[in-house]
Amino acid sequence: MADTMTTAPKTLDPAKPFDLDRLLRPRSIAIVGASPDPASIGGGVLANLELFKYLGDLHLVSRSRDEINGRACVKTITDLPKGVDVVILIVPQVAIKESVLACVERDVAGVIVYSSGFAEAGEEGRRQQDELAEICRKAGMAMLGPNCMGYTNYVDGIPLTFEPVDLRGVGERSRVAIVAQSGATAANIRFAMHSREIAVSYVIATGNEAVIAAEDLVGWLIEDKDNAVVAVYVEQVKNPQKFLAVARRARELGKPIVMLHPGSSERGKQAAQSHTGALAGDHALMQTAVRNEAVALVETTDELFDVTAILARYPSPPPGEAGIVTNSGAIRGLCFDFCERVGLPIATLSDEVHAELATQVPPYVHVDNPFDIGTTGFSNPGIFGTSTASMLKDPNVGIVFLSHAGGSPPMQIKKSDAIIPVAATATKPVILNIVGDDYPLDPTFMKAVRDSGIPFFRSPERAMRAMAVVMNYAAALAATKDRAPEGGRIATLPPSGLMVEYEGKRILTDLGIHIPKGALAKSADEAATIAADVGYPVVMKAQAAELAHKSDVGGVIVNIADEPALRAAHEKMYASIARHKPGLKLDGVLIEGMARQGLEMVVGAKRDPQWGPVVLVGLGGVWIEALADARLLPADISRERAIAEIRKLKASKLLGAFRGQPARDVEAIADVVVKLGALMRSEPQIVEVDINPLVVYGEGDGALALDALFVVQ
Structure with missing residues (x-):
């Protein structure tokens, strides 16, 4: 295994690196708290190691026994030889620190701590956990846990977990590696893979x-050439920037990462905190960042199982849309509805493939996608294979779904005989579904399907939901080659805090984002001069860094028609602010021309301290809060991708011709998105930007930023 040394996250600043090879492929193991009872934790670990016939050095530590199962025991950790690769600490929580210190003294490479009662239990537990971590970091001793279930290494036959595990080989086919902060979830993923005859290389439960952390382990696992995909369950990514770097490396190696990360709801965040002591971050920002690095993000455990199974067989799916073949008109109709619901586009067939499919069915059969072959399979079973091959040829098709009624056992076998040879050579994913829920299928058919490695489903809905994730993953892979460059640096930025609107608009002007004509006035006379140059009617806005919500204190007056009205407004505004904000000194007032009406949008940006910058686009004004219609986009999004994302807004109909209004200039919105993203990447001290509203006009007429808020740190 290449490059097996990993370092802890930069924020931890370890004194020595951690050797994950010695932790995960140990040649010597000690069990502290060993027992002959396989129902106990210490006995369970020992029973697993004996079942797997572990060939390395195995040391047992027991205060009450001299031997267990014919193996000699020592009384304490200090009696162990120096340099043991892994020590499993099965001791009470209160004794963990003492045991860890003893392991340091014996030059142990790594420890596994099953015990709970640390960060997940509250602040005192977190303090104790931090203390353990500091001891391990200074010593360069890896720790898995606490509050974990350990791991099983199926490659070398090393089960360092107390749950009963089956003795299984890894075979010659592609393997799945599993990393989960939850031991139960790690086991569930393992069960799901093994039930599909998919080989599992490692199952690692990381606990607190x-x-x-998970990102350390994923980084280690992807370097193994035999691991095709890594399935990950995390409730918090401890070092987001390291995780993103690992995701980029996985992409270079062609190793998909499939991740389930709960916490999109408030109660989900709370559950994560109570389970592993995770400090929940911004879930939406996490999703945007990891998807931008082509991590296949799933929402349910079913999706985690199903997407992992598909990508284990087809780790590099091409972009495209779905081609569907069925022998049921009902399934064809349901596919239209469900594909739309889950966001799985159905491909428009090329003329060549349409013509080719037409030769495979009688003239009265309607050729379309989904392609319903009807009863043709009874007289010509070969159509199950030829129709699949034709779909695979279509340049618009990126994934093929075969959803069939199984029929009699002989018909099932005819289907597998026709389909499997085609799927075996396919570079595009081929997914097979035989409807009928849990109704038994012919054993010969099932063996052929499992042996072939073709992803197999009994539920068409589960299959299509997983296919949607796989196609999104394929699109994300392609999108990594289409990213906008960073922008240029801004000459000067004001000190930390909220920028005054006129200064923020100066930045927008430098970026090429249009703002209303106007200028800052420091007196009524200057205001009158600027208004005369701009042309009435005008708007007047109070300007001070401490005045974030100008309207609340009478700091905005619109539709000022002439100079007398302007002078009266100037006097009124200063009096109102003096009344609401005594002692506040204004920089002046911003005089701008009144903008003509258009569609109000909002474009903003935020820098997350963990995940980095993102850009937001949505309906502006009060609608963004009322309808929650906004999309978070990566800061390096290209113009073409930004246009596609903007058109995915729920209110996207308003961007087209609608009730007498012209189609809006979506390209102008995309330009603002790309420019703000470039700014956020080139100016790390800018932490937040809010352009609300951005008034968008008809196609070709551009957009105008009426207000701008910048926060600098």
Whole structure:
């Protein structure tokens, strides 16, 4: 295995690196708290190691026994030889620190701590966990846990977990590696893969991740050439920037990462905190960042199982849309509805493939996608394979779904005989579904399907939902080659805090984002001069860094028609602010021409301290809060991709010709998105930007930023 040394996250600043090879492929193991009872934790670990016939050095530590199962025991950790690769600490929580210190003294490479009662239990537990982590970091001793279930290494036959595990080989086919902060979820993923005859290389339950985190382990696992995909369940990513770097490396190696990360709801965040002591971050920002690095993000455990199974067989799916073949008109109709619901586009067939399919069915059969072959399979079973091959040829098709009624056992076997040879050579994913829920299928058919490795489903809905994720993953892979460059640096930025609107609009002007004509006036006379140059009617806005909500204190007056009205407004505004904000000194007032009406949008940006910058686009004014219609986009999004994302807004109909209004200039919105994203990437001290509203006009007429808020740190 290449490059097996990993370092802890930069924020931890370890004194020594951690050797994950010694932790996960140990040649010597000690069980502290060993027992002959396989129902106990210490006995369970020992029973697993004996079942797998572990060939390395195995040391047992027991205060009450001299031997267990014919193996000699020592009384304490200090009696162990120096340099043991892994010590499993099965001791009470209160004794963990003492045991860890003893392991440091014996030059142990790594420890596994099953015990709970640390960060997940509250602040005192978190303090104790941090203390353990600091000890391990200074010593360069890896720790898995606490509050974990350990791991099983199926490649080398090393089960360092107390749950009963089956003795299984890894075979010659592609393998799945599993990393989960939840031990139960790690086991569930393993069960799901094994039930589909998919080989599993490693199952690692990380628990609270005091020292070694999921991103460390994923980074180690992807370097193994035999791991095709890594399935990940995390409730918090401890070092987001390291995780994103690992995702980029996985992409270079062609190793998909499939991740389930709960916490989109408030109660989900709370559950994560109580389970592993995770400090929940902004879930939406996390999603945007990891999808931008082509991590296949799923929403349910079913999707985690199903997407992992598909990508284990087809780790590099091409972009495209779905081609569907069925022998049921009902399934064809349901596919239209469900594909739309889950966001799985159905491909428009090329003329060549349409013509080719037409030769495979009688003239009265309607050729379309989904392609319903009807009863043709009874007289010509070969059509199950030829129709699949034709769909695979279509340049618009990126994934093929075969959803069939199984029929009699002989018909099932004819289907597998026709389909499997085609799927075996396919570079595009081929997904097979035989409807009928849990109704038994012919054993010969099932064996052929499992042996072939073709992803197999009994539920068409589960299959299509997983296919949608796979196609999004394929699109994300392609999008990594289409990213906008960084912008230029801004000459000067004001000190930390809220920028005054006129200064923020100066930045927008430098970026090429249009703002209303106007200028800052420091007196009524200057205001009158600027208004005369701009042309009435005008708007007047009070300007001060401390005045974030100008309207609340009478700091905005619109539709000022002439100079007398302007002078009266100037006097009224200063009096209102003096009344609401005594002692506040204004920089002046911003005089701008009144903008003509258009569609109000909002474009903003935010820098997350963990995940980095993102850009937001949505309906502006009060609608963004009322309808929650906005999309978070990566800061390096290209213009073409930004246009596509803007058209996915729920209110996207308003962007087209609608009730007498012209189609809006979506390209102008995209330009603002790309420019703000470039700014956020080139100016790390800018932490937040809010252009609300951005008034968008008809196609070709551009957009105008009426207000701008910048926060600098």
